[in-house]
Amino acid sequence: MVGTVEEASEPDIPALFETNFLGTLRVIQAALPLPRQQGSGHIIGVSSGMGIVAVPLIGFYGASKWAIEALHESLAQEVTGFGIKVTLLEPVAYATDFASRHR
Numbered sequence: 001m002v003g004t005v006e007e008a009s010e011p012d013i014p015a016l017f018e019t020n021f022l023g024t025l026r027v028i029q030a031a032l033p034l035p036r037q038q039g040s041g042h043i044i045g046v047s048s049g050m051g052i053v054a055v056p057l058i059g060f061y062g063a064s065k066w067a068i069e070a071l072h073e074s075l076a077q078e079v080t081g082f083g084i085k086v087t088l089l090e091p092v093a094y095a096t097d098f099a100s101r102h103r
Contacts, residue, residue: 005059013060020064025071032079040083045072049092 001008001016028043035041050058051065069088076086 001060002057004057008060016060017064017067020061021067021071024068028071028075032084035084036079036082038083042085042087043072043075043079045086045088047072047088047090049090051090 001012024045028045031043035043045068047068048061048065050062051069054062072086072088079086
């Protein structure tokens with residue numbers, strides 16, 4: 001979803017959050033029972049460099065990644081007493097044809 005905050009199409013915003021945030025949440029919730037039962041484990045999530053730095057034209061993408069950041073930070077505090085670690089990967093941009101496909 002590329003564009004200014006002002007011109008974003010409202011139906012696209014929930015779809016973006018459905019995929020990036022709620023999809024991540026559903027996987028975490030489905031996976032957590034096993035490490036809790038074992039008394040140890042490691043949840044590894046994937047965010048983006050855009051989850052820690054805001055830039056123009058991809059504000060909603062960044063917002064969805066910031067939400068993932070907050071989710072994982074909270075989760076880490078919630079599960080530490082159960083022997084579960086949480087790591088969040090934040091890859092930065094790299095050369096793909098992503099931008100050319102979405103114009």
